[in-house]
Amino acid sequence: MKRRSGYRIVPYFILIIVCLYNIVPFVWMFSTSLKTEKEAYKIPPTFLPKEPTLESYDQIIVWTSFPRYFLNSTIISLGTALLSTFIGALAGYGFSRFHFSGRATLIGFILASQMLPGVLLVGPYFKMLVKIGLYNTYPGLIFAFTTITLPFSTWMLKGFIDTVPEELDQAAKVDGCSTLGAFLRIILPVIAPGMVATMIFAFLLAWGDLLWVLVLTSGDAMATVTLGLSRLVTQFRIIWPQLMAGSVIATLPPLVLYMLLQNSLVKGLTAGAVKE
Amino acid sequence: MNPIISESSSFSIFARPLSKKLQGFLFVLPCLLMLLLVLGFPVVTAIVNSFSPIWSEVKTFTAENYIKLLRDELFWNSLKVTFIFVVSTVFLHHVLGMIVAVALNAELRAKRFFRLIAILPWTVPDVISGLIWRFMYNPTSGIINYLLIRSGATEQYIEWLASPNLVLPSIIFADVWRGYPFVMIILLAGLQAIPREQYEAARVDGASRIQEFIHITIPNLMRIIIIALALDTIWQFRRFGLIYNMTLGGPGHTSEILSLYIYKHYFKYLNFEYASAMAVVMAVLMIIISLPYIRMITRKV
Amino acid sequence: MSFKTTKWTILTLLLASFLLVSTAAFAGTPKETSEEAPEYVELVFSDWHLAEPHWEKALKEAFVIFEREHPNIKIKLDVVSYGEKETKYTTEIEAGVGPDVFHLHAYSIKSFIEKGYVYDMTPFVKAEGPGFTDAWYSQTIELMKKDGKYFAMPGDFMAMVLYYNKNLYREAGLDPARPPKTWDEFLEYAKKLTRDRDGDGKIDTWGFGTIGAIDPGFELRFTPILFSHGGSYLSKDNKCSALNTSEAMEAMKFFNDLVTVHKVVPPGVTAQNPGTVRQQMANEQIAMLLGSGWTPPIVDNNNPDLNALDVLEAAAVPVKAGTSPKFSTTAWLSAWMISPNTKHPEEAWELVKFITSKSMEEKWFKDARVLSSRKDVSGEYDELLSDKFAKIIAAELDHAKFVPQLKEWPQIIEAINTAAQESFTGAKSPKRALEDAHDRINGILSVYRTSSDKCPGF
Incomplete structure (x- = not known):
C-alpha cells in the first residue's frame, strides 16, 4: 500500500516539471511584450517587466497593418481547415466503405505526396497560379495548404469512419437517402470530433506557414500574421517587445481554438488514429 | 475551392445507376484531383530542371547536377545535420511524449489543467517558436543564461546558438518543446483506448507498474507508436521555419539542414537546377524511409 | 447529453466559419476591378525601405x-523585407509577374542581370541625350551595365566608416577628438572601452560590435578590414x-582575434546581424561599429534617449600601421x-528617372541621411557636405572599392561568412577556415577556368 501511494506523487512531479518547460517560453514572450525596448535589452535581463506598458501592442495594432494580416490569416487558415477536412472526409468515406481496385495504391500515393519538400514545389506552383489567375488570392493559398494537410486529414478521417458501424448508412439508405445524402446527413455529424481534430491540425499548419505565403502573395493586402512578423525582424532593427507582442497576438487564435475544442481534439484522435 | 465541392455534390444525381466501385472512386476523386493538379506540374518541372544544365536557357538532358551533388561536401554535411536533427527530435518527442502521456493517464487531480498546459506549445507556429527561443538563448539579454547565472550554475555567458557544439542541442531542445505535445496527445489517445481490464488482471497477478508498462502498455500501443514515428519523421524532415529563424544554418554549417541548404541554392544563389536535383534526392530519401510505414498502412486497409 | 451540445456547437461553428470564408475568399480578395479602362497607368513599386517607418514616410512623400x-500614373506599393526580397522577386519575375520597379543592392545586381530579370533601359538612357549619365560617379554606372547596355540606375552610394560613442570614449579616458587611425590603435581603444560600467563585476560594455551571423550585412563589415x-x-x-x-590572412586573423583573443566584442557574435549590433550601439553596450549613412538615424530611432545624432561620431576606417592603402x-x-x-x-522609366533625380536624391538625404551615387548630390549638396557624418562618408568614397561583381558572389561571400563563423567559434583556426573558404571559392569559380588555368594553392 505504501509503495502505491509513493507512486501517486510521481505523475504530479513529472507534470509540474513539464509544465514549467512548457510555460516558461510563454511567460517570457508575454513579459517581453510588456517591456520597453530598453528594458528588453538590459544586461542582466529582468524576468518580469519593471514598468509594464502596452505600448508595443499599441504600435503593432495601430501603426502596422496587423489587423489586416490577422484577417487574412484567419480566412486562409479557416479555408484550409474546412476544405481539407471536407475533401478528406469524402476521401476517407470512399476508402472506408468502398472496396474498389487500386485502393491501396491510391492511399499509398496520397501518403507519399507528403514527402515532397515545399522548397521544391513553391516556385513552379507560383507559375501555375499566375497562369490561372489565382496568384495573390485566398484560394491560391488555400489550395496550396490543403494539399499539404490533405494526406493527414484523409488518413485520420478514414480511421474515424472505420469506427462508425456500416448499419448506420444502410439504415439511412433504406429511408431513401442517396449515398452522398447518407454521407452528408449521417456520417458527417457522427465524425464531427474527428473533423475537429483534423481542422485544428490544418488550421495550425496554414496559420504558421511562412515560405508559401512569402512567395505566393504580394503587397500588404494579402500578407499574413507570420509574414508581418517576419517583416518586423528586418536587417535594420529587431524590436523584441513589438515582436513578442506580435507573437502573442499571433499565438492567440490557435490557442483559443484549441482551448475551446480540446475535448473534441482528444476524442477525435482517439477514435481516428487509434482504433482499427 | 468551390468548384471541387460542387462537382462532388452534383454526382448525387447520378448516384443510383453507378456501380459501388465507381461511387467509391468518386468520393476519393476530389482528393486525388486536388493533389494531382496542385502537385503534378511542380513535380514534373522540378524533375526536368534537375536534369538540366545549371544557369542555362536551353533545357538539354544532363546528369551533371547529380554528379556534382555527390562531390558537394556541404550537401553531405546537410544530410548529416538533417539526420541528427530528425533522429534526435523524433526520439525525444516520443520519449517525453510517452512519459507525459503516461503521467496524464494516471488518476489525477486537475487532469484537465495539466492536459491543457501539456499541449499548449503545439499551438505556437514554428516560425514564432524560433523567434521566442532565439531571444531566450540570447547570451546577454536572454532568460536562459540569466537563470543559469542566478542559480550559480555558470558564470560565463553561454553562447547557445553561436557555439558549434551547442547549437544543434539548443535547436533540438527548442524543437522538442514545440513538437512533443502532438506526439503526446496521439499516445494519450492510444493509452485511453487500452481496456482497463487488462491492467486489473495484471494487478491481480501482482505485476509491478514497470511490468505492466512493458507487457500491456507497449504491445497495445505498438501500432500507434509506429504511426506517430512515421508522421513525426516526415514532418521533422520538412521542418524549415524554426532553423530559418534561429540560426539560418550557422555557425558555419553546423545547423544547416537539407531544406535550408536547398532554399539557399534556390533563392539566394539562384541555382534552380542544382537545388531541384537536391530536392529530388530529398524526396526519394523520404519515400524510402517511410516506405515501411506506407506499406503497413496500405496493407491494413 | 454533453456530446449532443458539443456536436451542435461544432456544427454551428462550422457553418458560420464556412459562410465567412466563402464570402471573404471571393468578395474580400483584393482584385483590380478594371472593367472599364482606367484613365491612368498603375505602377507597382517594391522596396525593402517600405518596411521601415521612417523610410516609408520619405518614399510616400516622394x-x-x-x-x-x-x-x-498611380503608384501601388509592394512592401518586402530586406532579407526576403530576392526570394520574392525571383519567383515573381520567373512567373511573368512582379513589381514594375524595384530596388536591389549590389549583392545581387549581377545575378539578376545574368538571369534576365531586368529590363534593358538602354533606349531610355540614350534618349535622355549624351552626357545624361555623367552626373553619376562612373564606377557606379559601370556596375549597372553589361555588354554596353544599361540594366539599372544607381541609387544610394556610401562608403563604410567607423562610428563611435563619444560619451563612452570620455568615460574610458579616451579623447573623442582623436579616433583611432590604425588598427593597432583601434585595438588599444577597444580594450579600454571593454569594461564593467555598473560595478557588478561583470563586463557589460564592449569596445566593438560586429556581425557574425550568416547575413548580407557581413560583407560590408568584413570588407573594410580586408581592404x-x-x-x-x-x-x-x-x-x-x-x-x-598574407594580407588576407592577416585581416582574417585580426578580425578573429577581436572576438576570440581580445574579447572586445560582446558574446554571441555569430548570431549578431546589423540590426542587433545597432541595437547594442543604441543601448550603449558597444562603443564602436562599422556603418554608414543609415546608421545614426536608426540608432536614434532604436533609443531616442541616447541622443545618437549628437553622441555618435564618424571617422575613416583605420588602416594597417605604417601603410596608406589606396582602398581602405x-x-x-x-x-x-x-x-x-x-x-x-515608359512610365516605369519615368519613375526611375524621378527617383534618381537630383532633387529627389537631395530629399532622400534629408529624410534618411543616405548619400547618393550622383556626384552633384554627394559632392555638391550643401546640407550633405556640412553634415558631420555625411561629409566623412563622402570623403571616404574616394577610398572605397566595390567587392567583385559576378553572379556567384552571394555564394562566395557566404563561404567567407561561414569561415569567419568557424574561426569565431573555434571550430577551425582562422588559417584553416580561410584555407577551406579559398578552396570552396576556387571550386565555385572553376566554371570560368579552362583546364590549363590553375589557381595558386593556399
Missing part, C-alpha cells in the same frame, strides 16, 4: 510629388580566390531596376 507631376590590410577577395581576372595572400573601405550601392515583365516601361 510619390505624392511624382503623382502630381504625372497625373496619368585596409591590403587584401582582396579574388584575383584580378575573377577566376581565382585571393584569400591565400568598401562601398554600399543600391540600384533601381525595371522588371522585364512590366507592361508600362
